[in-house]
Amino acid sequence: xxxxxxxxxxxxxxxxxxxxxxxxxxxxxxxxxxxxxxxxxxxxxxxxxxxxxxxxxxxxxxxxxxxxxxxxxxxxxxxxxxxxxxxxxxxxxxxxxxxxxxxxxxxxxxxxxxxxxxxxxxxxxxxxxxxxxxxxxxxxxxxxxxxxxxxxxxxxxxxxxxxxxxxxxxxxxxxxxxxxxxxxxxxxxxxxxxxxxxxxxxxxxxxxxxxxxxxxxxxxxxxxxxxxxxxxxxxxxxxxxxxxxxxxxxxxxxxxxxxxxxxxxxxxxxxxxxxxxxxxxxxxxxxxxxxxxxxxxxxxxxxxxxxxxxxxxxxxxxx
Numbered sequence: 153x154x155x156x157x158x159x160x161x162x163x164x165x166x167x168x169x170x171x172x173x174x175x176x177x178x179x180x181x182x183x184x185x186x187x188x189x190x191x192x193x194x195x196x197x198x199x200x201x202x203x204x205x206x207x208x209x210x211x212x213x214x215x216x217x218x219x220x221x222x223x224x225x226x227x228x229x230x231x232x233x234x235x236x237x238x239x240x241x242x243x244x245x246x247x248x249x250x251x252x253x254x255x256x257x258x259x260x261x262x263x264x265x266x267x268x269x270x271x272x273x274x275x276x277x278x279x280x281x282x283x284x285x286x287x288x289x290x291x292x293x294x295x296x297x298x299x300x301x302x303x304x305x306x307x308x309x310x311x312x313x314x315x316x317x318x319x320x321x322x323x324x325x326x327x328x329x330x331x332x333x334x335x336x337x338x339x340x341x342x343x344x345x346x347x348x349x350x351x352x353x354x355x356x357x358x359x360x361x362x363x364x365x366x367x368x369x370x371x372x373x374x375x376x377x378x379x380x381x382x383x384x385x386x387x388x389x390x391x392x393x394x395x396x397x398x399x400x401x402x403x404x405x406x407x408x409x410x411x412x413x414x415x416x417x418x419x420x421x422x423x424x425x426x427x428x429x430x431x432x433x434x435x436x437x438x439x440x441x442x443x444x445x446x447x448x449x450x451x452x453x454x455x456x457x458x459x460x461x462x463x464x465x466x467x468x469x470x471x
Contacts (some may be wrong), residue, residue: 239286
C-alpha cells in the first residue's frame with residue numbers, strides 16, 4: 153500500500169501486527185519491555201503508545217532457586233480494657249495484670265485506675281471489658297445489668313499484746329478509741345492505763361480501714377501511724393496499753409499479738425461471710441452480665457493457684 157496510508161492507519165497496523173505475533177508464538181509468560189512510542193509524523197502528535205511484549209514457552213522459564221511460601225501472619229493480639237477502682241488498686245496492680253496477660257496468648261492490657269464509681273460507670277457505658285472495685289455493687293447497678301463476683305476480702309482486725317485482758321470490744325467502743333473520744337482503758341471499764349491507738353501510716357490503707365471500722369469518721373490526729381503489722385507488734389511490746397489495726401490477708405501472722413473480737417465476733421473470713429463480723433472491704437469483679445470472654449479468663453486466673461497466691465498479698469480469698 154506504500155507510504156500513502158494516513159498516520160492513524162499506520163498506527164493501527166502496528167498494533168495488529170503485535171497481536172498477530174503473540175498468537176503465533178503461543179501461550180507463555182510475558183516479559184514486558186520498555187514502552188516504545190510509535191513514530192511521530194513531522195509536526196504531528198503521537199499516534200499510539202505500543203508496549204512490545206515477547207512470549208516464551210512456560211517450560212523455558214527457569215525454576216526458582218528456593219521454594220516460596222507465604223509469610224506467616226502474626227497472631228492477632230487484643231488489648232483488654234481493664235479499669236481498677238482506687239480501693240482495689242493495691243490488689244490488681246501492675247504485677248498482677250502482667251502475670252494475667254502473660255498467661256493468656258493474644259491478650260495485652262494495662263489497668264487504668266479510676267475512682268470506684270467511675271469504674272462502674274465505664275462498665276455501664278460499655279467502655280471496658282471488666283472492672284475491679286473495692287466494695288459491692290449497689291442494687292441500682294445490678295438492675296442496669298452489671299454483675300459482681302467477689303474475689304476476696306481485705307479484712308481489718310484489732311490487735312493487742314498477748315497479756316492484755318481485752319478480749320472483745322463493741323463497735324461503739326472501737327469508734328470511741330480511734331476518734332479520740334476515750335483515752336484510757338478505765339473510761340471503758342477495763343484495767344489498764346493510757347490507750348495508744350495504732351493506725352496504718354499509708355494513706356490509702358488508712359482510708360479503707362477508717363471506712364470499714366469507723367464509717368463516716370476519720371482517725372483522730374492523736375493516733376500513731378505505723379508502717380506494717382511488724383511495726384504494730386513492736387509498739388505492742390513497748391506500750392502495754394496499745395491497740396493496733398492490722399489487715400488480715402493470706403500472709404502468715406506476725407507473732408507477739410492477740411486479735412480482738414468485735415461484738416464478740418472473731419475476725420475471720422467465715423464470720424465476714426455470715427455478716428457477724430462486717431469489718432472488711434470486699435474486692436469485686438464487675439462484668440456486664442455473667443463473666444465471659446476476657447473477663448472469664450481473668451476470673452479463672454484469679455481462682456487459679458498462681459492468681460490466689462498474688463491475691464493473698466492483700467486479701468483473704470474465698471474458701
